[in-house]
Amino acid sequence: MHHDKQQLRWADFRTGLILIVIAVGMIGEALTYPMSDSYGGVQNVWYVSPALFPLIIGICLLLLSGVLLTIAVRANGWPGVWKRPEVDPVKKRERDRRLWAIVILIVALVFGLVPSVDFAIAGCLFLMAFITAFYVNPERLLVANTGLLAASGVTMRLMSFAGLQHDWQWIPDTGAILFVLFLTYWSWRSLGSDPKAKVRFRIAMAVALIVPMALGLIFKFGLLVPLPTEGLVIRNLEDLRYALLR
Amino acid sequence: MDVIQNFSVFFGALGDILMQPKSILILMFSSVLGILFGALPGLTATLGVALLTTLTYGMPLSTALIALLGIYVGAIYGGSYASILINIPGTAAAAATSLDGYPLACKGEGGRALGLTTTASFLGTTVGIIALVLFAPLILELALQFTSYEFFLLALFGILISGTLTSSDLVIKGWIAGFIGLALSTIGHDRLQFFPRFTFGFHELESGIEVVPVLIGAFGIPQIIRVLREKLTLTKPKKLKRILPEFRTIVRNLKHIVRSSMIGVGIGSVPGVGEDVAGWVSYGTAKNLSKKPEEFGKGSYEGVVASETANNACIGGALIPLITLGIPGSPPAAMLLGALLLHGINPGPMIGIEKPGFILEVTAVFFLAAAAMWINGIFLSRQVVKVLMVPTSVFLPVVGLLCVIGSYALGLNIFNLYLMVIVGVVAYFLIEMEYPISPLVIGVILGPMADENLRRALMVSQGSFEPFFQRPVCIALMIIIVLMMSTRLPIYRRWKARLWQRLLGQHPQAGGKSGFDFE
Numbered sequence: 001m002h003h004d005k006q007q008l009r010w011a012d013f014r015t016g017l018i019l020i021v022i023a024v025g026m027i028g029e030a031l032t033y034p035m036s037d038s039y040g041g042v043q044n045v046w047y048v049s050p051a052l053f054p055l056i057i058g059i060c061l062l063l064l065s066g067v068l069l070t071i072a073v074r075a076n077g078w079p080g081v082w083k084r085p086e087v088d089p090v091k092k093r094e095r096d097r098r099l100w101a102i103v104i105l106i107v108a109l110v111f112g113l114v115p116s117v118d119f120a121i122a123g124c125l126f127l128m129a130f131i132t133a134f135y136v137n138p139e140r141l142l143v144a145n146t147g148l149l150a151a152s153g154v155t156m157r158l159m160s161f162a163g164l165q166h167d168w169q170w171i172p173d174t175g176a177i178l179f180v181l182f183l184t185y186w187s188w189r190s191l192g193s194d195p196k197a198k199v200r201f202r203i204a205m206a207v208a209l210i211v212p213m214a215l216g217l218i219f220k221f222g223l224l225v226p227l228p229t230e231g232l233v234i235r236n237l238e239d240l241r242y243a244l245l246r
Numbered sequence: 247m248d249v250i251q252n253f254s255v256f257f258g259a260l261g262d263i264l265m266q267p268k269s270i271l272i273l274m275f276s277s278v279l280g281i282l283f284g285a286l287p288g289l290t291a292t293l294g295v296a297l298l299t300t301l302t303y304g305m306p307l308s309t310a311l312i313a314l315l316g317i318y319v320g321a322i323y324g325g326s327y328a329s330i331l332i333n334i335p336g337t338a339a340a341a342a343t344s345l346d347g348y349p350l351a352c353k354g355e356g357g358r359a360l361g362l363t364t365t366a367s368f369l370g371t372t373v374g375i376i377a378l379v380l381f382a383p384l385i386l387e388l389a390l391q392f393t394s395y396e397f398f399l400l401a402l403f404g405i406l407i408s409g410t411l412t413s414s415d416l417v418i419k420g421w422i423a424g425f426i427g428l429a430l431s432t433i434g435h436d437r438l439q440f441f442p443r444f445t446f447g448f449h450e451l452e453s454g455i456e457v458v459p460v461l462i463g464a465f466g467i468p469q470i471i472r473v474l475r476e477k478l479t480l481t482k483p484k485k486l487k488r489i490l491p492e493f494r495t496i497v498r499n500l501k502h503i504v505r506s507s508m509i510g511v512g513i514g515s516v517p518g519v520g521e522d523v524a525g526w527v528s529y530g531t532a533k534n535l536s537k538k539p540e541e542f543g544k545g546s547y548e549g550v551v552a553s554e555t556a557n558n559a560c561i562g563g564a565l566i567p568l569i570t571l572g573i574p575g576s577p578p579a580a581m582l583l584g585a586l587l588l589h590g591i592n593p594g595p596m597i598g599i600e601k602p603g604f605i606l607e608v609t610a611v612f613f614l615a616a617a618a619m620w621i622n623g624i625f626l627s628r629q630v631v632k633v634l635m636v637p638t639s640v641f642l643p644v645v646g647l648l649c650v651i652g653s654y655a656l657g658l659n660i661f662n663l664y665l666m667v668i669v670g671v672v673a674y675f676l677i678e679m680e681y682p683i684s685p686l687v688i689g690v691i692l693g694p695m696a697d698e699n700l701r702r703a704l705m706v707s708q709g710s711f712e713p714f715f716q717r718p719v720c721i722a723l724m725i726i727i728v729l730m731m732s733t734r735l736p737i738y739r740r741w742k743a744r745l746w747q748r749l750l751g752q753h754p755q756a757g758g759k760s761g762f763d764f765e
Binding site: 135 | 441
């Protein structure tokens with residue numbers, strides 16, 4: 001069998017197992033819903049029960065997962081589904097590094113920065129870390145800048161859990177700005193004397209500064225959509241707008 | 247409505263848009279934006295519609311329609327830029343275009359190819375519009391006779407056919423994806439008894455999963471991860487020369503344009519299949535019917551015209567089930583459905599009664615979107631080509647930020663962001679294992695319809711399944727579903743192989759595989 005197919009069947013076996021667990025969980029949970037007893041003063045019958053549709057889906061998912069498992073076992077054999085088909089370790093390591101870097105960067109933005117820091121600053125920090133890690137100097141900055149953004153995300157989230165929001169919003173915002181400055185310095189230092197990398201760095205800086213600011217302005221003042229967190233930048237811009245339009 | 251009234255509604259809608267400079271500006275801007283989304287490898291039409299939905303939330307419906315259809319039509323066409331000029335399909339819909347488009351560009355005929363695809367895409371879209379106007383009222387009339395039985399089966403049919411036709415590996419992966427989507431749709435209060443299902447104490451889940459963050463996550467995040475993980479680097483685009491196509495070239499290719507348009511409309515009207523399949527099927531058909539099939543793959547104008555006409559004609563086809571039945575014909579149409587729901591429009595059989603003239607309004611906007619695409623394509627293509635030089639590692643992080651603000655802006659809810667990321671990462675791994683994402687998304691959208699209608703139907707029949715076997719449309723739908731699924735079963739393949747052997751006395755070429763292949 002083709003190596004890719006072997007790899008797919010290996011993954012199918014694992015997915016099949018996970019799906020079986022999910023389907024069984026779904027069926028188990030659905031069985032706790034009112035089937036024929038009374039809910040909200042209404043005597044239930046099985047065909048209007050809120051459990052009916054989840055039960056059907058759960059059973060179908062369970063059957064399909066069983067078929068998926070069978071296909072995987074038939075294709076790779078019983079020992080084969082447990083043993084991962086060999087892949088080029090260097091290529092895999094490089095791809096995995098990039099995959100996890102992207103996931104960590106997005107998770108740090110969404111779970112750490114956006115709920116705790118002014119949107120414009122959070123966006124700037126995210127773009128600065130992301131673009132420098134993937135565009136400016138991936139060899140040296142991929143891991144370091146991803147780690148830095150993750151650290152900033154955790155720090156800001158902890159600050160927000162500690163109650164540093166609203167009147168104290170300037171503290172996480174200032175912290176994030178310090179992270180931006182450090183990231184900029186760190187990335188600049190890694191460039192050495194490579195002129196191409198310096199041009200790329202300037203592009204990264206421009207995009208990281210302009211895009212979040214533009215998005216913030218469009219959503220806040222153009223579409224009148226409140227941003228997830230408004231702090232040092234957005235609040236001051238709003239004050240400025242009122243001062244100018246008063 | 248009679249014909250004269252229809253014409254007056256259509257031209258009235260056209261006139262309304264053309265009389266307002268703001269509407270024209272939005273139309274042209276969204277069309278250019280669409281072309282850019284299509285042209286840039288890594289961005290897709292679905293993502294474009296998804297992100298623009300956020301921006302159109304506060305707009306009146308007519309303006310939102312202009313923006314959304316403008317970007318949709320533009321993005322499907324825009325995919326041809328990257329296919330022809332750098333040999334990387336800008337969107338999956340334009341994948342077949344690169345086979346002949348790039349060889350043409352290498353011969354110095356990239357501009358001509360682009361001009362021809364622009365006109366072919368415009369003509370394809372126009373045929374799609376005609377199909378929408380002709381068939382939508384007929385289907386609406388038929389759909390008015392539908393009851394809960396038919397709607398439940400229609401939803402099931404939409405999910406299963408999408409799963410069957412979009413799976414690149416095992417067909418059951420498409421069905422599994424559809425059922426995962428259905429499972430997600432059950433989260434939250436059920437609509438009949440308001441009973442909380444699968445909320446696990448999270449009050450954010452009580453109102454159910456919001457469709458837009460799921461769509462943005464499912465289509466946006468995997469795209470960012472895939473492109474950046476694979477280190478996709480773009481080559482320098484080939485130079486454009488003459489862009490405006492000659493009249494006789496269009497006339498010479500007219501029969502290919504008409505045939506491909508028909509294929510596009512037909513495939514578009516099948517739920518969840520989409521523009522990429524239309525492009526490939528049309529390309530394959532053109533090659534099979536061509537007098538010079540040996541030229542395909544080496545720079546054949548027929549090939550380029552076939553795929554580009556079909557993928558744009560597919561939009562009109564995809565809008566037919568979307569408007570008449572509430573079932574999206576393609577992934578961008580699924581996003582469009584989400585946007586329409588946000589604007590308080592419930593596509594389905596009642597649309598003709600609740601909002602008379604809506605189909606004609608959509609048709610008018612659709613026509614203007616096609617015209618804007620042609621104008622932008624012919625006159626702005628040299629500028630658009632410059633965008634192809636922007637590195638993916640610069641614009642994809644920006645897209646990431648857009649996904650975040652887009653998912654947040656609709657519900658002003660941070661929880662939607664968490665949902666978007668989780669769905670996005672899971673969707674990425676599913677795509678890596680060759681699960682199609684369209685059935686999952688269609689499952690999320692059609693799940694409530696299936697759930698509600700199944701229980702309503704059973705309520706009417708006091709728990710009896712008999713009416714499902716007594717209503718003609720139900721019987722037809724069940725036969726199609728059973729046939730569609732059973733033809734993928736190994737037992738059917740073995741039976742077919744034996745039948746062929748008996749009839750022709752030959753060994754079968756296909757279908758002889760044993761076991762659960764389901765391919």
